[in-house]
Amino acid sequence: MFRLPGFSARTIAVGYVTVSLLVLAMFAGPLWYTWKITVEGVRTELLQTDTERLSRLFASNGPGALSVAIEAQTSGTYQGVGRLMLFMAPNGVKLAGNLDGWPKGAPENTSPCAANIMVDGVPQRVEMIHTVLPGGYRLLVASNLNRFEQLEKLFVRGLLGCAAAVLLVAVLGALLFRRVMLRKVDSISQTTSAIMAGKLTQRLPAPHRGDELEMLTHTVNGMLDQIEHLVHSVQDVSNAIAHDLRTPLTELRARLEELSVTRPAEEETYQEIDAAINDVDRVMAIFNALLRLAEIDSGTRRGGFVPVDLARLAAEVTEFYLPVAELNDVGLTFAPQGMLHTVGDPLLLAQALGNLVENALKYAPAHSQIMIGARRCGELDIELTVADNGPGVPEAERARVVERFYRSDASRGTPGVGLGLALVSSVARLHGGVLRLEDNAPGLRAVLCLNVPRVAM
Known part of the structure; x- marks a missing residue:
């Protein structure tokens, strides 16, 4: 199987030389032909x-005039240029010309032909025409084929000189290209080495506008920005996990240690055991939420998409949380708009919508209203909305409250670990959408925007 050569200075030089020589040959070949x-x-x-001219002269003025004309044209020593002529009588006697006798290899017919003959002891390659004149006279006119040999040699030398110049330019260009590329590669190598050493803020130097590596540099720098963001996110998540696990585990250890030391009565022991179970449940809830987020982010749940009626799903979520809302003296209503048949993961969508409702119930004051809405925005877009009249979220914190384990100052005293909105955002991404947090004036308006195809149910 044919494989293309690798990208290197040598490959570029060879390719440049090959292409240049091909172009030179394409120019010189037709020219030579x-x-x-x-x-x-x-x-x-x-x-x-x-x-023909000499034949007409013979026909009009006879052999004598033709002999005089030939002698006039062939007088002097032959230097490889001009005409070779021979005029012979019927009996084979030379009458005029610069050939001593009828050359060996001369044609007997009257068609032009090429032959090698001796002229003044020197072999010459000539083209000849033999003409038989009236009365048996014979005329031989020849031209040296080598008269342009010197010009042809100059042409070939010029062609070879051009090829040598092309080769020299290619070698110098390849060396220059290699030097420039090695300089850029060295810069990239230094930057990546610094990043491997832990300096995540290092970036490739910005190239000049129009530089061939401009796009690559921007792409690599963007990748490094994303890597730095992911590393910091992992660090933040790790710190948050350690912080949120430390509290229940510390309480669990303290309870078990107190039980071991004090040996209280049976009833009090069971109470402490129940509290320890609650601490374990908090830890397990954190890990279950993290596992659920990892499963969603990996996209494996996309294979379980089925037809879903979002209007019915939202109605069921509303009905499920209605007793809690009534207990908190909060109004909870649902207002669907149109047919909302689509495809998705019904369990994840119900959990995401439920998280939004739980957040609204957690912060909504008494006698307030929570509105759940569902509408189709286009052929593929569907919006599930949960709007409340609570304290809302400051605009500066809306981008951060969807981060894992992030909790604002207003939520420090409320139960939770800061994974609810993160899970909603992941569910939205799994369904090709996004979670938007908007001002409800007053309160918060959470919009779960999904981008999934319409289906018939």
Whole structure:
């Protein structure tokens, strides 16, 4: 199976050289072909033109005039340029020209052809045209094929020079690219080493605008911000767990130690045992809530989505908490709007809505009202709302009250461990939505916004 080469300075240099040479070959190949075709065509055409001109001169003025014309054109020493000509009488006697005799390999027909002949003792590659004139006279006109050899050598040398320049530029460019990339990689390595050493605030230096690594740098820095946030969140959660577990465990140990030392009466012993069981239940409630949150965050509960009628679910939650509301002298009403059939986890949705109602009942004063609403906002969005007339949550704390184990100053004296709204927020995320906390003027308006498909039931 073919595999692409790895990304490195050497790969870039080789690729640049290969592409450049291919482009150079694509330019030089057609040029060379055109040169050869054009030169050979013009040379043949000139040979034919000279032959026809000399033939007309022979026809109009006879052998003597043709001999004089040939001698005039071939006078002097042949230097590898110009024409090679030979005019012979019917009996084979040379009448004019710069060839000593009929060359070996000369064509007997009248078609242009190429052959190797000796000229002044030097082999030459020539193109020849043989013409038989009236009366048995013979005319041979030839042109040296090597006359452009020097020009062709210059062209090849120039091509090789261009290839060498391309190779040199590629090597220098690859070395420069490698140096720049190593500098950037070294910066990334130093930053990651500092982070591994515990300096979570370290970030990659911001690149220049237009830098190829700009997007990567922003992405890595964003990832580091998220990692730092998660680490701090884990630390906060760990501290909160330790703090919230320490109280019930301390009380449990104190009770058991007192029982062991004082050995009270049976009735008092059973009372202390009941209190110890309550402490254990508080600890187990914390762990159960954490396990439930972990299960929700992992997305495993999404596989259990079933059709749900949210209007009916909200009505059942309202009916369940109505006795508690009446006991606290708080009005609890539910006002659905339209058909609210969707898919989701009914147990989690009921628990999330129940947590919102419990929070409202916990802080709502007597003679106040708690309104539960449910409506569809679009094709996929459904809002479950719990609005109360209690003290509400300051705007500065609304982003933090959904964090795990966070408890505001107003809730210090109330029961709970600070996981209720965190669970609601996780359920909302599991259903593609979000938990919004808004001002109800007065009180708090908690909106559980879900984004799940509509289904027919």
